[in-house]
Amino acid sequence: MNVEQELHPPRQFLDSHRQAAAAGSSDFLTPGMRMIVASWMVEVAEEFRLQQETLHLAAGLLDRFLSSTQDVPRCVLQLLAVACLMLAAKDLERQDLLRMERIVLDVLEFRLSSPSxxxxxxxxxxxxxxxxxxxxxxxxxxxxxxxxxxxxxxxxxxxxxxxxxxxxxxxxxxxxxxxxxxxxxxxxxxxxxxxxxxxxxxxxxxxxxxxxxxxxxxxxxxxxxxxxxxxxxxxxxxxxxxxxxxxxxxxxxxxxxxxxxxxxxxxxx
Structure with a gap:
């Protein structure tokens, strides 16, 4: 319970984003934007058959990050969601990820660097x-x-x-x-x-x-x-x-x- 209380984001934590934006010139994140990116995370988790626990952990990581900093441009919000999903998957589905990484590396003969x-x-x-x-x-x-x-x-x-x-x-x-x-x-x-x-x-x-x-x-x-x-x-x-x-x-x-x-x-x- 102590860990939960310590890590739980404060209520209305997006208000700090609006206040920071008012003090400067940047846009602020809204609950609607958070809902959009959270919905997208659900789709990604479903598409890649991630565990339910992975999705919930990723959403928690997203909220904890947003509650800890106000310097999050809108254009990187989806990238942030990807990072949270990856971190959650590495924490909870490490063996599955390592197994798939090995399959990919074997098929590609470990040649990862190529000009795009x-x-x-x-x-x-x-x-x-x-x-x-x-x-x-x-x-x-x-x-x-x-x-x-x-x-x-x-x-x-x-x-x-x-x-x-x-x-x-x-x-x-x-x-x-x-x-x-x-x-x-x-x-x-x-x-x-x-x-x-x-x-x-x-x-x-x-x-x-x-x-x-x-x-x-x-x-x-x-x-x-x-x-x-x-x-x-x-x-x-x-x-x-x-x-x-x-x-x-x-x-x-x-x-x-x-x-x-x-x-x-x-x-x-």
Missing amino acids: SYTFLHLLAQACSQCVTPTLLSLAMYVTELAVLEYDMHQYTHSCRASAALLLAQLTVGAAQHLPHVAAVVAALGIPAEELSGCMACLLALQRAAYQHTLAAAAAAQGSGSGLSCEVGDLLAPLRTKYGHACWCDVSGVAPVAALPPAQVWAIY
Whole structure:
């Protein structure tokens, strides 16, 4: 009982977040936001068949953390929930986790480090640092992350996805005079123009599907005419919400471009 009383979060602990936000300029967390992330934790626990005790421990860790600090940006709340689930699972389901880790390592032959779309995107952004704005980079990261969800995107390499995402973002929110420089940097990777153009078209279709969901608000977007392998409107909603925050420049609300240039354009650089 003493341990319970010692570790139990104080009542109305989110009030301290509101008070801290009032003293500064940051947003504060609300009970509604906590309910959303807690509901998501329930879904994750169900999906991965975690023990009931693991879910309850994870929720307790979340509340204890939120009651101990007021410096929690909204955009990292889901990441915090993931960390709490992982800690709870490691505490209560350690043997299951270790067994699955060994299976994964054996299948992958212990080769864990490999360049991702994120890796290439940041290398490209550094090479174009003079013309890549926070909004442009956020939009490129958004469409790159959308590609993670779509199975058909595996036909393109990570370097191609990152290049296509940066060019698509440049066409959408970038300054026109910077396009040649960005395209020239991308061309250094040696990706065929047709492949690059096809990847951009797929990313644009994903962005449009997510944007349709934004416009439809509560109604589920059907993704009609997108050519995707599934109806992705609802599945893209979490990413749309994540990149709708100010820390990501609200890029999920940016309207997609009407059309893409022909593939021959990228062959001249």
